[in-house]
Amino acid sequence: MLNDFSTPLSLLKTRRSARPRDLVAPGPNAAELREIFEIAARTPDHGKLHPWRFVHVPKTARPAFENLLLTAYRAANPEPGRLEIEAVERFANQAPELIVVLYSPVDSARIPPWEQELSCGAACMNLLSAAHALGYAGGWVTGWAASSPAVLKAFAQAEDERIAGFFFLGTPGVPLEERPRPDRDEVVSEWRG
Helix, strand or coil: CCCCCCCHHHHHHHCCCCCHHHEECCCCCHHHHHHHHHHHCCCCCHHHCCCEEEEEECHHHHHHHHHHHHHHHHHHCCCCCHHHHHHHHHHHHCCCEEEEEEECCCCCCCCCHHHHHHHHHHHHHHHHHHHHHCCCEEEEECHHHHCCHHHHHHHCCCCCCEEEEEEEEEEECCCCCCCCCCCHHHHCCCCCC
16 A cells, blocks of 8 residues: 655655554554554664564454453443443554554663663654554554553563553545644754854
């Protein structure tokens, strides 16, 4: 489902986030997901540490993911209301594809954790850009589930890993909205020594 961007800059200028609840089928197929992961991994990575991991949660695993989220939510909120439960269920099942990105720091005397966190963020952005280049949209979500110890335990392979976000991918079911962007002069300055 490759987009036809006339220049690489048109790709970058048109990328925007989608609300995961608005993403519908089709989503990336297996070959496209493989390509998205390969592109996401082409990120600045000082020391070649790859301090990030990608975990694909296929549609067949979404019922188990929903159960994980409901159990974790109820443990943190012993008497949740019906609307809260429905929101958790929707979160677990939205969009055709779900990728959980984990920040997976590596003990290094040369590369501090801050640089590794930046590399993880860059890998996340590459993931979204790759999905966009293939004609899909993505939404990067954190929220309570990203900081839930129970949810983290289900995905982490090491004690110091953290969830960088849940990445929902699919086809926009509604037109993507442009959001206000900062004026160049608000975020760019020139250092004159």
